[in-house]
Amino acid sequence: MITQIINLLFGTDPELRQIIGVTLRMSVLSTLISALIGIPWGVAMGANRFNGKVILSRITNTLMGLPPVVAGLVVFLVLSRSGPLGKLSLLYSVSAMVIAQVVLISPIIAGMTANIVSLRAPSINETCAGVGIYGWKRLWLTIKECRIPFITTILAGFGRSIAEVGAVQMVGGNIQFKTRVMTTAIMMQTNMGRFEFAISLGAVLLLISFVINSLVHRIQEQTQHDRPA
Amino acid sequence: MIVLREVIQQFGGRIVLDIPELCFEPGRRYGLIGENGSGKTTLIRLLAGTLHSSSGKIVGLNEKRIGYLPQSPYAFSFSVLQNVMMAADGHGNARDLAKSALSAVGMESLMNARGDRLSGGEAQRMALARVLVRSYDVLLLDEPTSATDVRSMDLIEQTLQDAIQKTHCTLIFSTHSPAQAKRLADEVLYLEKGRIVEMGNAEELFREPKDDRTRAFLQHWSLKS
Numbered sequence: 001m002i003t004q005i006i007n008l009l010f011g012t013d014p015e016l017r018q019i020i021g022v023t024l025r026m027s028v029l030s031t032l033i034s035a036l037i038g039i040p041w042g043v044a045m046g047a048n049r050f051n052g053k054v055i056l057s058r059i060t061n062t063l064m065g066l067p068p069v070v071a072g073l074v075v076f077l078v079l080s081r082s083g084p085l086g087k088l089s090l091l092y093s094v095s096a097m098v099i100a101q102v103v104l105i106s107p108i109i110a111g112m113t114a115n116i117v118s119l120r121a122p123s124i125n126e127t128c129a130g131v132g133i134y135g136w137k138r139l140w141l142t143i144k145e146c147r148i149p150f151i152t153t154i155l156a157g158f159g160r161s162i163a164e165v166g167a168v169q170m171v172g173g174n175i176q177f178k179t180r181v182m183t184t185a186i187m188m189q190t191n192m193g194r195f196e197f198a199i200s201l202g203a204v205l206l207l208i209s210f211v212i213n214s215l216v217h218r219i220q221e222q223t224q225h226d227r228p229a
Numbered sequence: 230m231i232v233l234r235e236v237i238q239q240f241g242g243r244i245v246l247d248i249p250e251l252c253f254e255p256g257r258r259y260g261l262i263g264e265n266g267s268g269k270t271t272l273i274r275l276l277a278g279t280l281h282s283s284s285g286k287i288v289g290l291n292e293k294r295i296g297y298l299p300q301s302p303y304a305f306s307f308s309v310l311q312n313v314m315m316a317a318d319g320h321g322n323a324r325d326l327a328k329s330a331l332s333a334v335g336m337e338s339l340m341n342a343r344g345d346r347l348s349g350g351e352a353q354r355m356a357l358a359r360v361l362v363r364s365y366d367v368l369l370l371d372e373p374t375s376a377t378d379v380r381s382m383d384l385i386e387q388t389l390q391d392a393i394q395k396t397h398c399t400l401i402f403s404t405h406s407p408a409q410a411k412r413l414a415d416e417v418l419y420l421e422k423g424r425i426v427e428m429g430n431a432e433e434l435f436r437e438p439k440d441d442r443t444r445a446f447l448q449h450w451s452l453k454s
Contacts, residue, residue, distance in 0.1 A: 123303040129279050130297035130369075131316035131359055141315075145306060 005200040015177070016197070020204060023181040026094055026168070027161040030101030034161075035154045038106040042113025047121045047142050060114065063107030068100075072170030075100040079171065092173040097181070100167040105157045112156065116149040117142060152216050159212045162205070230254055231276065231293075231367070231399070236285035238271050238423075246271045246423045248285070253399055255366075260414030260431065261403040264446070267420040269403035270300055273371045276401060296365035296398075300372050302356035304344040309336060309355050312344040317362045330358040333388045335381070349376035357385060361392050368393070370402040374409065386413060407450050411435050419443045 008016045045056060077083050079091040079099070090096045121142055128138040143150075165183035172179035174188060182201045189198035231253040238246040246268040253259055261269040274280035275287060277297035305312050313327035320326065331337055334354040339347065347355060353376045360368070373389070374382040386409070393400055404410050410417050411431055418428045419440075427434060427443040438444040 120303070123299070123301055126274075126279050126297075126299040126301075127303040127356070127359075129277065130299055130302070131363070132294075133315065141305065145303075 004196050005203050008197065008200045009204070016200060016204075018177055019180050019182055019185050019201065022094060022179065023162060023183075026097050026101065026181060027158055029094075030098045030105060030161050031154060031158040033098065033102050034105035034109050034157050037102065038109025038157070039113050039150060039153075041106070041110035042115075043117050043139070043143060043146075045110065046114035046117025047125075047139060057114070060107050060111050064111045066104060066107065068104060068164055068166035069170065071103045072100055072167030075103060075167065075171050091171060092175060092179060094172070094179060096171040097168045097179060100171045101161050101164060104164065104167060105161055108160060109153050109157045112153040113146075113150065116146050116153065120145055148219055148222070152219050155212050155216045155219075159209060159216075162208060162212075231287070231289040233275075234286045234288070236275065236282045236287060238268075238275065238280070239283040244423055246275070246282075248272070248425060251418075251425065251428075253289075253367075253401060255399050256397050258393065258400040258413055258415045259402070260410030260417045261401070261420060262405075262407050262410050262417060262446075263420035266422070268423040269420055270371050271423070272420070273297070273369050273401065273403055274299075276367070277369050290367070293366040294364070295367045295369065296360045296363065297369040298356055298360045298371060298373055300375070302352070302359075304347055304352040304355065306343060306345040308340065309342050309344055309347070310340040312355055313359045313362055316359045320363050326362050327358070330362040331355070333361065333391070334358045335384050350378060350381055353377055354381060354385065357388070361388065364396045365398050367399045367401070370400070372403055372405065375405065382409075389413065407435070407447060419446060421446075 041060070045053060045060065075096065076091070078085050079088070079096050080086055081091075090099070124142050124145065125138065128134065128141065133141070163183065165187060168179075168181055169184045169187070172181070172184065174180050174184040180188075182205050186198045186201045186205070189195070189201070233248050233251040235250075236246065236248045237244060245266075261272060263269055271280065275282055276290065277295060277299075278290070279297070279299075305315070309331065310324070310327055313330055314323045317323035317326040317330075328337070328340065331340055334357055336351065336354055336358060339351060339355075344352070344355060353373070357370075357373055360370075370389075374385050377385060389400070390413070392398075400413070402413065407417075414431045416428065417431045417434045419426045419434070419438075419442075421442055427438060427440045429439070434443065435447065438447055
């Protein structure tokens with residue numbers, strides 16, 4: 001089995017390598033865009049008190065549990081030829097898959113960020129107020145103090161992105177050499193009875209997940225060691 | 230003069246502080262004593278402006294320079310020196326001011342240590358240095374020595390005495406130690422269940438409390454110590 005996996009990964013058939021390439025491109029891009037949206041969104045919710053915070057938190061929490069097929073359906077309708085962004089012809093492209101992923105992952109990053117910030121913000125706010133530090137300087141200090149947990153959040157977003165199947169299948173269409181990613185390929189190969197290929201893809205997916213989880217664990221351990229009991 | 234009028238603070242419908250009238254004279258030292266939940270921290274936070282009262286007025290704080298040390302100050306993950314310098318920015322030579330404030334609280338050997346790796350007592354001393362790096366008209370300290378050992382407490386009290394003598398600021402602090410209130414304060418306020426039970430000259434209040442509840446609290450404390 002291991003020999004077959006190695007052959008598929010490094011052999012003459014480029015398909016597996018191509019699938020892995022598309023998967024990583026889609027996941028990295030969607031995670032970066034989601035972080036750019038989700039982190040400021042989460043910081044705003046976690047660091048401040050404002051009118052509408054409760055309702056915004058509820059909406060965020062609801063979106064954190066958004067079923068991927070629902071996200072896929074919404075993005076499909078928006079990007080389809082008769083939809084509001086139909087003229088862009090993005091449906092069944094990696095861009096469409098990235099958009100669907102951003103819809104799914106941004107609220108997750110925002111919710112996790114808000115939790116991280118809200119744990120530290122009250123103490124930082126009191127301390128800063130005590131020595132006359134307000135506004136942007138205080139916000140910058142808060143963000144700086146949360147930078148390591150933010151990395152954990154981004155890695156968790158990446159893990160969610162790489163493992164996603166429902167939404168990317170709907171808006172990407174699982175087109176060979178174009179929008180086929182590891183999860184959609186595993187589904188298809190299993191249905192076709194090509195288990196070696198499916199298992200090879202599964203093994204690579206597991207390996208990537210293992211590396212990400214190890215990184216998250218290492219960062220969390222490091223953060224815990226940084227703070228005295 | 231700082232004056233509180235009809236100040237009420239509620240949390241979830243429960244009144245945690247109810248002060249009909251209270252005055253703090255400039256340049257005087259006030260010690261707040263009382264059990265947990267008596268309203269000491271709430272009163273200090275209202276004066277610091279980090280909490281807004283449910284009703285009532287606090288006058289005399291506008292345009293005053295207020296320094297405030299919260300009960301759980303945050304120790305930032307950068308160096309101890311930078312933790313203190315952040316409060317001195319724009320107030321002369323920040324580095325020299327911070328070094329001097331850290332020396333005053335016996336922290337000169339830990340200047341390059343990370344703030345978030347200090348022990349509870351060290352972090353409290355660093356936080357006090359951060360507040361004392363500048364001059365204020367009003368200094369509010371919420372249990373400034375709650376995590377320190379006896380030696381550090383003496384050092385902090387001495388540092389505070391020196392700082393107050395130099396700046397002639399009004400000091401309002403809370404403490405669980407009536408002995409500390411006796412040592413540092415001109416006036417002592419005994420709070421119970423969000424109300425001021427008794428307020429008076431420190432010497433007199435400890436020698437001859439007028440209210441039975443104050444007497445019971447002080448008796449309990451003297452039996453324990």
